[in-house]
Structures are given as structure tokens and as C-alpha cells.
Amino acid sequence: MAAVAQCVRGALRPRLPLLSVALRTSPRLLCAATQQKNTGQNLEEDQSQSQNEQKVEPSCAEKLLAEEKAKLEEQLKEVTDKYKRALADAENIRQRSQKLVEEAKLYGIQSFCKDLLEVADILEKATESVPKEEIKDDNPHLKSLYEGLVMTEVQIQKVFKKHGLLRLNPVGAKFDPYEHEALFHAPVEGQEPGTIALVSKIGYKLHGRTLRPALVGVVKDA
Secondary structure, three states: OHHHHHHHHHHHHHHHHHHHHHHHHHHHHHHHHHHHHHHHHHHHHHHHHHHHHHHHHHHHHHHHHHHHHHHHHHHHHHHHHHHHHHHHHHHHHHHHHHHHHHHHHHHOOHHHHHHHHHHHHHHHHHHHHOOHHHOOOOOHHHHHHHHHHHHHHHHHHHHHHHOOEEEEOOOOOEOOOOOEEEEEEEOOOOOOOOEEEEEEEOEEEEOOEEEEOEEEEEEOOO
16 A cells, blocks of 8 residues: 555656646636626627717718708708799790880870871861862862862871871771770760761871770760
8 A cells, every 4th residue: 555655656746837827827717717708798888889980970971961961951942942933034024025015016105196087187178178060170279279288198098007007087987995996975866875976076096006996976865
């Protein structure tokens, strides 16, 4: 038995230094492992935090971009509306200006025409004042004068018609307050009330617009 115990002590003696070395180095290994574990946990926490921050940051950026987009769309809508209104106003002004120019071309001569109407009235009265029985070949001077007045009256009416000026001789027509001016109302046998029985002065229209109303006598009920 003593020999066996001695053999065991001899076998363990060479390994004692290794066990002591292992015991001395094991705390360091444990510390290193603990540090690595802690470092790994910290890295994981940092990564998760950065991921959360990345998740938060894009959402804020998207929100800001959406708000900016909404503002820009609203501004674009306002500018588009203003542009359309400006175009409409410009078109209305153009149409009104064109209408004024056309009316100026058509009715710019109405003052001149009114003055010429007096001349036409005088010519008409001159031809009407000549007795028809006096217009004979044995009275050539009066006949030539009368024919000259008639030709002048016909020519001036042609000029009037060329420029859109037309006579209004509404005998027998219905009274129209836009074209006629009633001097009197009187019952006339055989004529319908409201019709024109007498024209005292010829009226005129310039391009469909009454330039001078005809002075008339209107039939009324008896």
C-alpha cells in the first residue's frame, strides 16, 4: 500500500504546476469572456438604438416632405387659378375692345349722317313743293331744276344705303316706340288702332340702330 501511494504522488507532482497556472489564468479568461459578452450586448443595444433612430428619422423626413408637398400643391393651385382668371379677364377685355372698335367703325359716322339728313329733308321738301302740273316741256327751266333735285335726292339715298343708312317711312305699319315718335293720336276710319296714319318726318336707321325716329300720327280708338 505504501508503494501504491508513493506512485500516485509521483504521478501528480508533475501536473501541479499546470493546475496552478490554469487557476491563475482562469480569472483573466473569465474577465475577458465577460467583457466580450458585455461588449456584444452593448453592440446589440447600439445597433438596435441606431435602427430605431433610423426608423424615426425617415418618418419625420417623410412628414416634412409631405407637408412641403401639400404647401407647394396649394401654391400651384392658387397660381393656376390666378392665371386662369387673368386669361379670362384678358379675353373679356379683348372682346370688349374688339366690339368697341367695330361699333366705332359702324357708328362713328352717325353725327355726320345726322347732318346730312337735314340736307336730304330739304331736298325732299323742295321736290314736293314743285307743282306737278308745272313740270312741262314748255317750262324747261323748272323741269330741269326739278329733275336735278330728284336725281340729287336719289343719289344721296344711294350713298346713305351704301353706308348702312336706311329710310323709315312707316305708313300703315304698327307703331314701334323704338323706331317712331308719336306726334298725336287720332281716330281714323277704316284703319286699325295702333297703326300709323301719317308720317310728318321720315326716320332713319344706321346699321339697324335707330338714328332718327320717324315723326308720326297714330290711329286710336274712336
